[in-house]
Amino acid sequence: MSVGYPLTLRRLIESLSKIPGIGEKSATRIALFLLSKPEFCETLGDLIKELPYKVRLCKFCRNLSEEEICKICNDDTREAKSLCIVENPVNLFHIENTGIYKGYYFVLHYLLSPKDGIGPKEIEMDKLLSLIRKRGVEEVIFALSPTLGGEATISYILQVLKDYPIKVSRLACGVPMGMDLQFVDPLTLKRALLARELLKEQ
Amino acid sequence: MSVGYPLTLRRLIESLSKIPGIGEKSATRIALFLLSKPEFCETLGDLIKELPYKVRLCKFCRNLSEEEICKICNDDTREAKSLCIVENPVNLFHIENTGIYKGYYFVLHYLLSPKDGIGPKEIEMDKLLSLIRKRGVEEVIFALSPTLGGEATISYILQVLKDYPIKVSRLACGVPMGMDLQFVDPLTLKRALLARELLKEQ
Numbered sequence: 224m225s226v227g228y229p230l231t232l233r234r235l236i237e238s239l240s241k242i243p244g245i246g247e248k249s250a251t252r253i254a255l256f257l258l259s260k261p262e263f264c265e266t267l268g269d270l271i272k273e274l275p276y277k278v279r280l281c282k283f284c285r286n287l288s289e290e291e292i293c294k295i296c297n298d299d300t301r302e303a304k305s306l307c308i309v310e311n312p313v314n315l316f317h318i319e320n321t322g323i324y325k326g327y328y329f330v331l332h333y334l335l336s337p338k339d340g341i342g343p344k345e346i347e348m349d350k351l352l353s354l355i356r357k358r359g360v361e362e363v364i365f366a367l368s369p370t371l372g373g374e375a376t377i378s379y380i381l382q383v384l385k386d387y388p389i390k391v392s393r394l395a396c397g398v399p400m401g402m403d404l405q406f407v408d409p410l411t412l413k414r415a416l417l418a419r420e421l422l423k424e425q
Numbered sequence: 426m427s428v429g430y431p432l433t434l435r436r437l438i439e440s441l442s443k444i445p446g447i448g449e450k451s452a453t454r455i456a457l458f459l460l461s462k463p464e465f466c467e468t469l470g471d472l473i474k475e476l477p478y479k480v481r482l483c484k485f486c487r488n489l490s491e492e493e494i495c496k497i498c499n500d501d502t503r504e505a506k507s508l509c510i511v512e513n514p515v516n517l518f519h520i521e522n523t524g525i526y527k528g529y530y531f532v533l534h535y536l537l538s539p540k541d542g543i544g545p546k547e548i549e550m551d552k553l554l555s556l557i558r559k560r561g562v563e564e565v566i567f568a569l570s571p572t573l574g575g576e577a578t579i580s581y582i583l584q585v586l587k588d589y590p591i592k593v594s595r596l597a598c599g600v601p602m603g604m605d606l607q608f609v610d611p612l613t614l615k616r617a618l619l620a621r622e623l624l625k626e627q
């Protein structure tokens with residue numbers, strides 16, 4: 224499709240096509256848009272080039288950070304006894320935005336998946352355990368997606384923590400707020416029934 | 426949504442969101458993907474930065490080119506008497522890929538649209554006329570979309586060319602190959618009827 228374009232444009236289209244979710248058609252559209260905006264190319268190119276140098280993982284929680292220790296880990300007013308385990312920074316900020324949770328976090332970046340070669344080393348269990356010790360954590364909250372990978376990861380970490388004097392919980396599973404019951408899948412419905420909330424005793 | 430991310434990441438997300446067709450969600454997804462690929466960031470950043478310096482418009486036909494004169498204009502084996510007028514480089518390569526057309530091109534980059542401030546100056550009529558003279562063009566073929574802007578542009582250029590001894594044609598309008606007649610809009614159908622092809626006389 225991009226055969227006739229000048230080499231630089233073709234190379235850019237090819238590069239952009241490597242980004243998941245961007246096909247050759249979108250890549251061509253983006254490249255032609257960039258071509259019409261020289262100053263924007265300068266800014267965007269610099270931002271992309273400096274990204275890996277400026278953003279790294281926080282030494283403690285492995286959240287994205289421009290400093291060695293991220294803003295959340297540096298905030299002494301948070302509840303040190305509570306640690307929330309999330310899969311990725313997107314989910315961390317998703318929870319942060321609820322305004323409900325005041326403790327610290329640990330970001331796994333992966334869910335366990337032996338068939339993809341993701342084991343305990345990839346999720347940096349040693350860093351998790353040393354953070355738990357450092358903060359004197361008393362409650363670990365799993366905020367992982369209730370998927371196969373999420374469940375496997377929870378089982379594994381739970382096993383590792385079994386001799387620690389730590390309370391462990393996970394996000395409630397159930398019917399999403401506002402969703403019509405007819406669209407809820409049977410597994411979720413089963414779970415919501417088993418975990419039903421008591422409203423009035425007897 | 427990206428409030429909690431490090432500044433560099435936020436600035437990149439904001440920049441990417443300025444590209445038409447990329448919303449904040451896609452921009453965030455792309456930025457996080459880039460973050461995981463430091464070498465790719467280097468390559469892509471360089472490509473974007475050098476794009477406006479390496480790719481320019483051909484002096485003759487205004488097609489994209491890395492040289493002052495593009496490969497097509499530099500190809501002496503093409504039919505000099507025929508000039509195809511296209512809106513943009515995408516459409517030029519679209520026609521080129523049919524393998525049918527062997528003449529030269531002229532790229533307008535805009536269609537006339539007085540309300541958007543696009544007049545004869547923007548479509549560089551003087552460059553078109555000097556190219557026609559230079560090549561001794563005998564046939565001009567309009568390969569513009571049959572839209573309001575396309576029709577206005579054809580009318581205008583046709584008017585300018587009226588005293589030139591040049592044959593002028595345009596792409597045939599009609600029912601697209603393979604399309605079920607029930608889905609063809611009435612205007613196209615009307616046009617296809619008026620321009621019907623003769624298969625057998627009497």
Ligand SMILES: [Zn+2]
Nearest residue numbers: 281284293296
């Ligand atoms: Zn941190």
Ligand SMILES: [Zn+2]
Nearest residue numbers: 483486495498
């Ligand atoms: Zn050219």
